[in-house]
Each structure stands twice: as C-alpha cells, then as structure tokens.
Amino acid sequence: MSRRSEPDLSGKVAVVTGATRGAGRAIAVELGAAGATVFVGGRTTRDQQSEVGRAETIEETAELVTKAGGEGIAVRCDFTDPSDVDAFAARVDRLDIFVNNAWGGENLVEWGKFWEHDLDKQLHMWRNGVETHLVALHKLMPILVRSDDGLVVEVTDGEDGKPYYVNLTYDAVKSSVRRFGDILARDLKDVPGVTAFSATPGFLRSEQMLENFGVTEANWRDAVEKVPDYALSETPHYLGRGLAHLAADKDRERFAGQCLSSWRLMREYGFTDLDGSQPDWGRWHDEVVEPGLDRSTVDVSKYR
Numbered sequence: 001m002s003r004r005s006e007p008d009l010s011g012k013v014a015v016v017t018g019a020t021r022g023a024g025r026a027i028a029v030e031l032g033a034a035g036a037t038v039f040v041g042g043r044t045t046r047d048q049q050s051e052v053g054r055a056e057t058i059e060e061t062a063e064l065v066t067k068a069g070g071e072g073i074a075v076r077c078d079f080t081d082p083s084d085v086d087a088f089a090a091r092v093d094r095l096d097i098f099v100n101n102a103w104g105g106e107n108l109v110e111w112g113k114f115w116e117h118d119l120d121k122q123l124h125m126w127r128n129g130v131e132t133h134l135v136a137l138h139k140l141m142p143i144l145v146r147s148d149d150g151l152v153v154e155v156t157d158g159e160d161g162k163p164y165y166v167n168l169t170y171d172a173v174k175s176s177v178r179r180f181g182d183i184l185a186r187d188l189k190d191v192p193g194v195t196a197f198s199a200t201p202g203f204l205r206s207e208q209m210l211e212n213f214g215v216t217e218a219n220w221r222d223a224v225e226k227v228p229d230y231a232l233s234e235t236p237h238y239l240g241r242g243l244a245h246l247a248a249d250k251d252r253e254r255f256a257g258q259c260l261s262s263w264r265l266m267r268e269y270g271f272t273d274l275d276g277s278q279p280d281w282g283r284w285h286d287e288v289v290e291p292g293l294d295r296s297t298v299d300v301s302k303y304r
C-alpha cells in the first residue's frame with residue numbers, strides 16, 4: 001500500500017496543545033505540511049524551560065511548521081493555568097482543528113502499585129494530563145464551534161478494552177482523555193460540521209523514548225535487541241499524518257467519538273511513516289504480543 005493523495009488543509013487554522021515535542025510537535029508539523037496555520041502551545045521557550053527539563057521549544061516547533069509549508073505561531077502557555085489559556089485563546093480568532101495533546105507527565109511515571117508511589121507525583125500527573133485538557137476545552141471550544149468544518153482530537157495512549165497501562169494514575173489519565181473524545185462527540189451532535197475523536201499512537205520513537213533506549217532516529221533499530229517490540233515502533237509523524245488526513249476528510253463524521261489509532265488511520269488513508277514503512281502496532285500486539293510469541297521467530301516485515 002502506498003501513500004494516497006496528500007491532505008489539503010490550506011486556509012485552515014489549527015491549535016495543538018503540548019506541541020513542544022513528541023506527538024504534539026509532529027502533529028503540528030504534519031498539519032503545517034498540509035497547508036494549515038498552526039498555533040503551537042507549550043511551556044518551554046528559548047527563554048524559559050518547563051519542569052520537564054527538556055531542550056525542545058515551541059519556537060522550534062513553529063519554525064518546523066513553517067518550514068513544512070504551513071504557518072507556525074508559537075504561544076507560550078501553561079494549560080493548567082486558566083488565565084494563561086485565556087491569553088492563548090485571545091490570540092485565536094478562528095479555529096478549525098483543535099488537537100488537545102497536553103501531557104507533561106514524562107518525569108512523573110512510576111510503574112506498579114499506586115499506593116507504593118509518590119502521591120504528589122501522581123496528583124501532578126493527573127493535573128498535567130487531565131486538568132490541562134479540561135481547561136483547554138473550556139476556553140477553546142467556544143471558538144471551534146463557530147467553524148463550519150471543525151474537529152477536536154483528544155490525544156491519548158492506548159485503545160479501549162486493553163489491559164491497564166503502567167499504573168492506576170497513568171491509566172486513569174489516558175482513559176479519561178479517551179473518554180473525552182466520545183463525550184465531546186455526543187455534545188457536538190447538534191453543532192453542524194463539528195465533531196470529536198480521540199487518537200492514539202503506537203510504540204513511539206519520541207525524543208525521550210529514543211534517549212531512554214540510548215539510540216537516535218538514525219540507529220533506533222539497535223534498541224530492538226533489548227526491546228524486541230521496538231521493531232514495530234513509529235515516529236510521532238505517523239499519527240500526525242493520520243490526523244492531517246482525518247482533518248481533510250469531508251466524511252470524517254463517520255468516526256465521531258471513536259478512538260482512532262495511528263495504524264487504523266494508516267489502513268484507512270494509506271499514508272506511510274517518514275521512512276516509507278507502515279508499522280501496524282495493533283496487529284503486532286494482537287498476533288504477537290498477546291499470544292506471547294518468540295519475537296525472533298516472527299517476520300517483522302509483515303507488520304511494517
């Protein structure tokens with residue numbers, strides 16, 4: 001399967017929260033590549049670093065959006081602070097594509113039993129991962145519903161009906177965000193031309209994940225020996241390309257309220273990842289991970 005016709009979002013205005021790095025950055029860039037104007041929101045600027053402590057900035061993201069063919073506009077915003085989000089919303093006169101991706105929990109994740117973890121970290125994860133989405137929705141949805149061709153996408157981790165992820169708090173955060181997509185679609189039923197979804201990537205090769213495994217995008221396959229499932233990893237641009245196609249799909253209401261994975265979007269629209277491959281994490285999980293197959297006996301190429 002090859003990538004089908006490129007999505008055209010010329011004239012569309014988008015907002016991506018949590019756009020400093022990872023999926024948020026790549027989604028913003030892919031929307032820009034399709035011709036959109038993209039307001040990129042996040043906390044880390046060239047002058048001020050967030051508590052996450054990483055070097056990526058919203059200015060860099062905006063520049064990448066513009067380089068890709070759109071117009072990137074960097075707006076520093078702490079999405080836990082309603083007054084900050086008010087100021088962000090005041091910059092946005094029109095909104096057609098709203099990707100709610102704020103996270104900021106990179107340094108707060110602990111594996112295992114909730115009651116054995118640091119409570120402040122767990123509550124902080126909830127604030128960063130859920131309250132940010134609620135504040136952004138409250139401030140930006142009144143602008144989005146004025147569009148006659150609008151969508152809101154809640155970016156989460158994982159599909160419905162799967163085993164729990166990481167720990168109680170992490171799973172509750174991601175499950176809540178997934179549920180937001182469904183509830184928003186119901187609330188938007190009487191708003192013509194505007195609908196909602198949630199979306200999830202597969203096994204990401206984000207900046208932090210690459211660093212965690214001691215590799216770069218150039219040699220990421222070196223991590224597969226230690227983490228065999230990383231053979232089916234994907235760049236954050238994979239989901240970004242899927243959402244760009246979704247935003248350009250005039251019949252996207254058929255997916256309203258659903259959680260759309262990068263691999264399901266790939267099957268629907270036929271796009272590829274940056275390297276031309278089409279990793280299908282969902283199929284790999286169902287056919288290899290769940291049955292507990294020996295990865296060394298599986299032909300990975302059938303899943304990419």
